[in-house]
Amino acid sequence: MAIRHGTVLSSCDINSLVEITSRKTIKPSSPTPPHNRILNLSLVDQLMPSTLYGTILWFFPNHNASDFASKPSESTTRKSKRLQDSLSKTLVHFYPMAGQLKSPALVECNDEGAHFLEARVNCQLSDLLRQPNPELLDRLKALNDPETANVALGSTLLLVQISVFNCGGIVVAVSPSHKIADAASVLTFVQAWAAINRDDGALGQQLVPPEFIGGSLLPPRELSLPSIKGSLEIQSQSLVARRFVFDVSKVVSLKTKIGSVVQTFIPSTIQLVLAMILRCSIAASHQCKPESSIKPTVVSQMVSFRKRIIPEISENVMGNWFWTIPVLLKENETELHDLVSKMTQGVTEFRNEKASGFKGENGFLVVSESLRKSADIFNSNNIVNVYKTTSLCQLPLYEIDFGWEKPAWVTSLSVLKNIIVLVATKEQDGIEAWVTLDEKEMAIFESDQELLAFCSVNPSIGHSGLVQGFPRTMARI
Template sequence: MLSSCDINSLVEITSRKTIKPSSPTPPHNRILKLSLLDQIMPPTVYGTILWFFPNHNASDFASKSSESTTPKSKRLQDSLSKALVQFYPMAGRVKSPALIECNDEGAHFLEARVNCQLSDLLIQPNPESLNHLMAQNDPKTANEALGSTLLLVQISVFNCGGIVVSVSASHKIADAASFLTFVRAWAAINRDGVLELQLGTPEFTGGSLLPPRELSLPSSKVNLEIPTQSLVTKRFVFNVSKMVSLKEKIGSVVQAFIPSTSHLVLAIILKCSIAASRQCKPESSIKPTVLSQMVSFRKRIVPEKSENVMGNWFWPIQVLFKENEIELHDLASKMRQGLTEFRNEKASRFKGEDGFLVISECLRERNDINSANVYRTSSLCKLPLYEMDFGWGKPAWVTSLSVLKNIILLVDTKEKDGIEAWVTLDEQEMAIFESDQELLAFCSVNPSICHSGLVLERCVIVRCVLYHPIVPLFIVVRKVKSLRY
């Protein structure tokens, strides 16, 4: 198991490059007008997803020398360069809140060596370790690129030949669906040499459907600054099978209502978070609670927008809970009610003049609830995260995380039998939250990633060494140390 101190000394950035499109962007595509939704996104907000690939054939991915580049690394750079021809704005630069200059300046591409085994990290993955695998956390990259460069990539190679591909795309240009469209295209080119026909051509048409406007509302700028107080981020994995009876119980309380698995997971997390907050700060019990839930409306707008249409096609809906609405059935049913109302009344309106009116209306509503305890959630569930194949097979693990206060990020497990939740809370609140017995009845706290023998094989070795009656004690000590237990 790696600590934050371990990973800091084990990760070395070996190269920093700029990857430009393999052919220049035509003059008529050099300026991209963003949509109103893209316009109001802060330029420093990036969505990041990390793909973890084990080395199945025992071949080394990259040379241990910081001076050389192996064929596999070179292939990734070449395929990225080809992908950027189709996704040309991602190689451009932010010039104003509503404008991208598609000038082919390129994406930032980092390579790193990690002086341990991939399985060492996956025994108990922690945010401190993952942060070192994300390009935006490299000080030099952050200083040169954040807020202007639209695409950051870091390739981290472990001693075993395992690799982590970390991709960070600016929210000025892509939501989760269009972000994954780009990565699928890059992976297909790297794997097969050409872009799959079924992926289609990306479209950058948001600015014509929902033109940018001047917004004078004080709440139009989303405040996503990281607060100064001590925060803790932890991973919880919920077992879907453990929640079947709970769904039925809620259905008996709220007639004709069975919550979705993700809403039930959110309800459990929210209930235990509220309890922890009230225990730490009793005065917070008189405040209402708000859940800001990111909701895609791609399929609700007319005509509906496929994943090939780049840009932002989601909105954070605000679900307000009164002080006494803290039971699971209250929380889950109000989430569903808020989602239904948004889809029926607002989701289809995000275009033209009506789009400006509905966004202004939503921003006013958001400004009216500033005194509440606000939790934010985003879900990557049901997205094809595990379908990314760069030519080395499917990933062993895919994850994403954020360190903003009171944020909950949901991701499906590989086998679809559970939901991983990354939760960030105040340090004191997290100490209470992670010990809540109602929470622990449905989830495990940061279990190992056991897949393709990565961790399981090492666990078996430990058991054999410790319990074999003939193995000398000094070998036991050496083996256990090498496994970082």
């Protein structure tokens, strides 16, 4: 499968740009006590595939370029050594992330360690920020290193890669197994790591210790998963990942218009952006495959239920506290107001009727029933496409500071078919969307004038973190 691109760096051989210079195992700086050696995961964690890893990438320009130019090796070595030391100290508190997965619902906290890769990138960080290239971004993730994948995927629970550019800029890519962390958990871990690195190993007074209590809040159980007929995804020879940045001030103008149609609520900016992407994606699919226009589509939305459980689950509780909500869209339900209404209805019903039930022994019944209903949707309808969506817009990703000032850019992308990942821009005046589609569908999608009226295709990222060319407005997500 090829992931194509059309960026400044597209003429280069991406493989020659990135060189892995070291592969290490970082163990906790002190051993895990015997009473913490076994961790039972939650029922939701249990359902996660062992080879599924999520990655968030933080991009830090070098603000001391003159020092780096005079002694690049010394500067890089010093930062890398400090990151490794602080990671080791952080793993003392996040000890399961240094353990190994022994079964779908059990982690042995044996201090085997996290995989830590270092890489050199033979270009300037500004080259990447000028027009981000998905293939290059993929090479900055440890899970895409063949040697690491061969020895670590499916058992090791944390992969980290730091990539140093010719200018001294650094990208920190954190890839925990989805068996043990959702996006909020990833942020909790990185906040702690950054604080320890910044404070020369001292925890400080503001560091809230993580809690690994998922197995007690929602106990794992033997579960017979319902079967889903056929394949839900048409295999494609070539997928295209593209980045689109939506101007919030333009999207806001749609709220009143759509609200007057749906009447019962005013859609959020995130809902509208997602609905626009889906509408244009479905239209592109119908144009490429006319027969698909008479078949329904499914949108799977990832929805957090941390704050719906009573008492609510705080951000420092590790694990997965979200559920995937499938929404069936009939062939005549592709107008913007239809999409917004159907998706909002699905999320609202889940939050009001099901989310609080993901707890205790009753959680098993809620999970089982939710899985059965999802299987019914897929098995009783002739589905043509499944779009998977996730949003990180509400997370304070830009607050991370390892001691080199806050990042110029934070992103997360996946190259799976029909996946949409939303991330807020640094100033909260835009929503960045990574969209991966079939090549032919993407050619139609990225030329859609209705879409382009609200967004830019892969615009440059300024060192301040602002998207260049965007107006400084008061509109916020």
